[in-house]
Amino acid sequence: MSAILERTAAPDPQVKKNYLNADHTLASWLLTTDHKRIAVLYLIGVTVMFFLGSLAAAFVRFELTSPRGQILTHETYNKMFTAHGVIMIFFFLIPAVPAVLGNFLIPMMIGARDLAFPRLNLASWYVWTISAVIVLTGLIMGGVDTGWTFYTPLSSLYSNTQVSLVLVGLFLSGFSSIMTGVNFIATIHKMRAPGMTWFKLPLYVWSHYATSVIIILGTPVVAITLFLVVLERTFRIGIFSPELGGDPVLFQHLFWFYSHPAVYIMVLPAMGVISEVITCFSRRQIFGYRFVAMSSMAIAAIGFLVWGHHMYVSSQSVLQGLIFSLLSFLVAVPSAIKVFNWSLTMWRGSVQFSTPMIYALAFIGLFVIGGLTGLYLAAIDTDVHLTGTYFIVAHFHYVMVGGAILAFLGGIHFWWPKMFGKMYNEFWGRLSAMVIFLGFNFTFFPQFILGYLGMPRRYHVYYFAPEWQFYHVASSLGSTILGIGFLMPAFYLTASLLRKDNVAPANPWGAKGLEWENASSPPVTLNFESQPIVTENPYNYDPIEDTNKVRREAGLPEIPREDPDKEVHH
Amino acid sequence: MNIFKVLPVAPEQASERAFGYDLIFWTITILAVVFTILVFALVLALAVRYRRGSSADRRYPVYHSNGIEAVLTLVPLVLGLGIFAWSSADFVKFRQRPKESMEIFVIGKQWMWHLQHMNGIRENNELHIPVDTPITMTMISQDVIHAMYIPAFRVQYHVVPGRYTEMSFTATKPGRYKMLCAMHCGTQHSEMVGFVYVMSKSDYARWIEGGGNRYEPRAATMVAAGEQVWNRKACGNCHAGMDTVRGPTLNGIFNAQRRLTDGSTAKAAPDYLRESILLPWLRLTKGYETTMPAYKGQLTEEEVLQLIEYIKSNSNTSTSGSPQPYSAPGARTLPTPTHPENATNRANRYGSAGVTQSEEGAMNAR
Ligand SMILES: [Cu+2]
Ligand SMILES: [Cu+2]
Numbered sequence: 001m002s003a004i005l006e007r008t009a010a011p012d013p014q015v016k017k018n019y020l021n022a023d024h025t026l027a028s029w030l031l032t033t034d035h036k037r038i039a040v041l042y043l044i045g046v047t048v049m050f051f052l053g054s055l056a057a058a059f060v061r062f063e064l065t066s067p068r069g070q071i072l073t074h075e076t077y078n079k080m081f082t083a084h085g086v087i088m089i090f091f092f093l094i095p096a097v098p099a100v101l102g103n104f105l106i107p108m109m110i111g112a113r114d115l116a117f118p119r120l121n122l123a124s125w126y127v128w129t130i131s132a133v134i135v136l137t138g139l140i141m142g143g144v145d146t147g148w149t150f151y152t153p154l155s156s157l158y159s160n161t162q163v164s165l166v167l168v169g170l171f172l173s174g175f176s177s178i179m180t181g182v183n184f185i186a187t188i189h190k191m192r193a194p195g196m197t198w199f200k201l202p203l204y205v206w207s208h209y210a211t212s213v214i215i216i217l218g219t220p221v222v223a224i225t226l227f228l229v230v231l232e233r234t235f236r237i238g239i240f241s242p243e244l245g246g247d248p249v250l251f252q253h254l255f256w257f258y259s260h261p262a263v264y265i266m267v268l269p270a271m272g273v274i275s276e277v278i279t280c281f282s283r284r285q286i287f288g289y290r291f292v293a294m295s296s297m298a299i300a301a302i303g304f305l306v307w308g309h310h311m312y313v314s315s316q317s318v319l320q321g322l323i324f325s326l327l328s329f330l331v332a333v334p335s336a337i338k339v340f341n342w343s344l345t346m347w348r349g350s351v352q353f354s355t356p357m358i359y360a361l362a363f364i365g366l367f368v369i370g371g372l373t374g375l376y377l378a379a380i381d382t383d384v385h386l387t388g389t390y391f392i393v394a395h396f397h398y399v400m401v402g403g404a405i406l407a408f409l410g411g412i413h414f415w416w417p418k419m420f421g422k423m424y425n426e427f428w429g430r431l432s433a434m435v436i437f438l439g440f441n442f443t444f445f446p447q448f449i450l451g452y453l454g455m456p457r458r459y460h461v462y463y464f465a466p467e468w469q470f471y472h473v474a475s476s477l478g479s480t481i482l483g484i485g486f487l488m489p490a491f492y493l494t495a496s497l498l499r500k501d502n503v504a505p506a507n508p509w510g511a512k513g514l515e516w517e518n519a520s521s522p523p524v525t526l527n528f529e530s531q532p533i534v535t536e537n538p539y540n541y542d543p544i545e546d547t548n549k550v551r552r553e554a555g556l557p558e559i560p561r562e563d564p565d566k567e568v569h570h
Numbered sequence: 571m572n573i574f575k576v577l578p579v580a581p582e583q584a585s586e587r588a589f590g591y592d593l594i595f596w597t598i599t600i601l602a603v604v605f606t607i608l609v610f611a612l613v614l615a616l617a618v619r620y621r622r623g624s625s626a627d628r629r630y631p632v633y634h635s636n637g638i639e640a641v642l643t644l645v646p647l648v649l650g651l652g653i654f655a656w657s658s659a660d661f662v663k664f665r666q667r668p669k670e671s672m673e674i675f676v677i678g679k680q681w682m683w684h685l686q687h688m689n690g691i692r693e694n695n696e697l698h699i700p701v702d703t704p705i706t707m708t709m710i711s712q713d714v715i716h717a718m719y720i721p722a723f724r725v726q727y728h729v730v731p732g733r734y735t736e737m738s739f740t741a742t743k744p745g746r747y748k749m750l751c752a753m754h755c756g757t758q759h760s761e762m763v764g765f766v767y768v769m770s771k772s773d774y775a776r777w778i779e780g781g782g783n784r785y786e787p788r789a790a791t792m793v794a795a796g797e798q799v800w801n802r803k804a805c806g807n808c809h810a811g812m813d814t815v816r817g818p819t820l821n822g823i824f825n826a827q828r829r830l831t832d833g834s835t836a837k838a839a840p841d842y843l844r845e846s847i848l849l850p851w852l853r854l855t856k857g858y859e860t861t862m863p864a865y866k867g868q869l870t871e872e873e874v875l876q877l878i879e880y881i882k883s884n885s886n887t888s889t890s891g892s893p894q895p896y897s898a899p900g901a902r903t904l905p906t907p908t909h910p911e912n913a914t915n916r917a918n919r920y921g922s923a924g925v926t927q928s929e930e931g932a933m934n935a936r
Contacts, residue, residue, distance in 0.1 A: 068811070074757045074758055074759075074760070074761075075757050078754075078756075078757065078759070145756065145757065146754070147754045149754075151714075151715060151753070151754070153713070153714055153715075153731060154714040154715070154754070154755060154756055158680070158713060158714050158756060159756065241731075242731045242732025242733070243731070243732075247732070248715055248730060248731060248732065249730065282620070283622075284631065285631070285633045286633075287632070287633065287634065288633075288634045288635070288638075288639055289633070289634065290634070291634070291639050312661075313717065313726050313727045313728055314715075314728040314730070315727075315728055315730055315733065315735050318661070318662060318665045321661065322658050322661070322662075325654055325657070325658060326654055329647075329650035329651060329653070329654045330647075330650075332646065332650060333643055333646050333647050333650070336642065336643075336646040337639065337642050337643060339609060340609075340612075340638075340642045341639075341642075343609060343612045343613050343616060344612075344616075344632075344638070346613070346616035346617055346620055347616055347620065347631070347632065348620060348626075348627075348628040348629075348630075348631040348632070349616075349620050349628070349631075350620060350621075350622045350623075350628070351616070351617050351620050351621045351622060352621075352622045353617075353621070361613060361617065364609065364613055365609075365610060365613070368605070368606055368609045368610075369602075369606060372601075372602035372605055372606060373602065375598050375601070375602065375650070375653060376595065376598055378650075378654075379594065379598065379653050379654060379656075379657035380657055380658055380661040381591065381594060381657035381658070381660040381661040381664065382591070382594055382595055382598065382657055384591075384661065384664065384724065384725065384726050384727075385591060385721065385724040385725070385726060387726065387752070388717055388719065388726065388752035388753055389752065449579055452579075452580060452581065452595070453578055453579075453580070453581050453721065454581050454719070454721025454722075454748060454750065456719065456750055456751070456752040456760075457752075457754075458754040458759060458760070459759065459760035460759075460760045461760045461761065462760065464748065464763050465748065467576065467577070467578055470576075470577055543620075543628050543631070544628050544629075546622065547622055547623055547624070547628065550622055550623035551623055551625075554623065556623075556625070557625075559625060559626070559627065559628060560627070560629060561629065562629045562630060
């Protein structure tokens with residue numbers, strides 16, 4: 001992708017200094033301003049949160065195997081699904097891709113030595129960690145039973161649980177998001193390497209740019225809203241409770257004004273990962289670069305205008321509902337464009353089925369189902385029967401787990417050698433991707449049927465409808481498989497760090513991009529040994545040479561190159 | 571036996587709006603399936619054909635094409651707008667109040683539905699309505715937000731504190747349908763559940779005449795009669811499907827050895843049961859105090875006999891067939907007792923209350 005002014009000699013066989021082994025003290029980690037180290041700190045944090053959130057989900061799935069519940073009381077069950085939602089959304093999905101991969105990659109991809117504000121970056125991690133501790137304290141000591149949506153007046157006046165503490169924690173965690181968002185925007189604007197024009201940016205950077213805009217516009221709104229709930233709870237200031245002169249539906253408007261775009265905070269970075277992975281393992285330029293880049297911006301813009309689709313039956317006017325429905329259909333189009341552009345990227349490429357690619361293909365499959373089932377919910381009439389049911393649950397898990405988490409895992413597998421300088425076991429990697437894909441569908445597909453049949457979400461018992469049990473049991477079985485799938489990477493990735501015989505080369509995938517071509521694995525503390533200069537377009541792969549290399553080794557005839565004399569029209 | 575009864579894939583259609591709803595639903599489903607297959611096929615075909623090392627021709631790669639992008643934009647857009655228009659038309663109809671309709675007033679509260687008819691008849695967690703008659707619910711909540719949801723009618727609307735909301739529908743098929751709360755409303759959200767009974771117009775008239783839910787059909791058997799007494803006296807508040815702090819379960823106790831507080835045991839024969847009901851404090855079950863009210867003077871001997879028959883009919887093993895009122899495991903910590911008449915019992919009662927024999931036959935045939 002770039003020419004380097006003076007390429008340093010081939011890497012020293014002796015252990016080179018890199019960002020990981022530059023310093024070993026605890027203080028060197030906890031006080032680091034190196035974006036890569038902060039990314040690693042975040043990686044540890046979100047992984048812990050992910051498994052805590054999964055544990056809560058395991059309880060929920062176990063309870064639902066029987067129409068009368070299994071071991072939990074109603075109260076505890078409600079706390080479980082709330083814990084699951086709060087942990088997964090605010091402490092895994094929102095920070096996962098941006099704070100881990102984004103932190104690590106954005107400076108490297110644009111040829112910078114760090115983010116624009118390294119200390120702000122470290123501060124964001126501290127704020128995140130403190131807020132995680134506060135929220136976990138609330139969730140474990142007492143718990144919260146309102147669901148992660150905190151609808152008023154249940155959350156403000158009626159719940160006797162640790163709502164205030166948790167909301168204060170979430171309020172704080174918003175600052176961490178905002179700090180990251182501001183940092184990314186400044187970095188992308190100001191710190192691109194010479195020659196790195198806007199339309200030479202990797203699509204991953206574009207998607208983070210769009211995400212950061214959403215973060216800094218949306219997060220303050222939800223933070224204030226949650227804070228208002230705390231005020232109403234503690235000082236009985238009437239904002240959302242009719243008893244105090246407030247309006248309960250106002251809360252929903254404010255909440256979804258952020259929380260719908262938040263879906264894109266979780267999914268856009270994931271889409272960025274997919275663009276990188278698909279191009280690398282198809283050895284091809286992305287299909288329709290500008291359309292993919294601009295669709296991210298379109299999603300960010302229209303995404304702010306559709307929040308009312310969560311409220312079709314919550315007493316907003318018919319006209320309001322119709323407008324929100326129309327806009328929701330519009331926001332689906334850029335996502336459709338992306339899916340087809342990714343697929344077409346394989347066209348005349350040279351496709352390799354490495355672990356990250358399998359994750360990316362699984363992402364496309366699940367994201368398509370997640371997106372298409374969104375049609376039922378964007379369409380205002382079909383939503384009437386499905387809203388508040390398991391159909392919603394299934395739909396957003398397809399988008400969030402199938403989309404965001406698969407892409408996150410795909411990205412982790414793709415950049416793992418870069419981050420830690422170690423190769424993981426490819427067999428286990430591919431297997432985990434397939435187990436997760438299967439387990440995921442097994443878990444969440446039955447929930448579409450449950451929702452259509454009328455099973456409301458957040459129900460602990462359903463003894464009045466025993467015919468639902470089959471689907472719940474199927475879903476719970478599937479979730480066991482899914483859980484195994486998620487545990488596998490935890491083991492083989494950790495194992496890859498401990499082994500000594502699996503040192504990764506600087507560019508194991510033969511990928512394009514400054515982080516692969518101009519930096520060692522793992523990179524040195526300031527990323528590059530010399531300032532990269534960009535001359536090529538991104539994704540400047542050569543599928544014909546890639547395939548011919550394999551064919552030569554196998555003794556097969558080479559496939560032809562373009563005939564330079566022939567005029568081509570397309 | 572109909573497999574769709576055991577493993578349904580679609581809810582019943584029991585309102586005017588249900589068929590039109592399902593038409594859109596399944597149209598979107600067909601579109602979604604077609605698109606899913608299209609994308610999966612495209613991805614697989616490309617991935618296989620252009621796998622690394624294959625001999626497929628890779629000359630003249632296309633990196634961008636405004637034509638293709640235009641198709642990718644326009645096809646989803648046009649299909650989407652089509653669905654939007656269709657579904658919006660139905661929604662507008664759904665939100666319109668029929669010119670003439672029967673009014674039902676709904677009050678949602680944690681965790682129960684109160685419903686009131688124009689003529690003053692009140693019901694809790696159940697609603698009796700005539701078939702083919704437009705109904706308009708005027709709804710409000712006493713505490714938090716609830717959602718009135720009747721899946722078989724494909725209708726749902728929020729029940730909000732501080733303001734009235736409205737929802738209209740017309741039931742088209744006699745029968746019993748779930749009436750659920752679909753908005754998380756706190757601890758017993760999943761028990762804010764009831765049933766709508768759609769009755770033929772003549773049955774409905776009879777039901778009104780009988781005073782609404784005060785009307786109790788004559789029980790066909792001793793067990794059924796016992797169940798009625800059980801419900802009326804709300805024994806199920808303390809005696810659930812399992813031992814709770816409020817009382818031991820009575821499932822399967824008939825003729826079993828009971829351990830008492832004084833260390834002795836007693837066989838739960840009819841005499842023991844009669845005594846336990848009329849003068850429960852004489853012999854206390856181990857682990858419990860004198861919290862059960864003495865029913866002496868409150869129950870006739872006939873009713874006690876019926877109760878004993880009912881207790882006898884509840885075995886330990888069966889759960890689904892057991893008419894024992896359900897109390898969730900959560901009951902241990904619940905501050906307020908659940909509604910004495912639970913859904914299961916009401917379900918059983920309906921068999922003789924609202925639907926005529928022939929209609930019931932018709933329902934089973936489906
Ligand atoms: Cu949304
Ligand atoms: Cu409710």
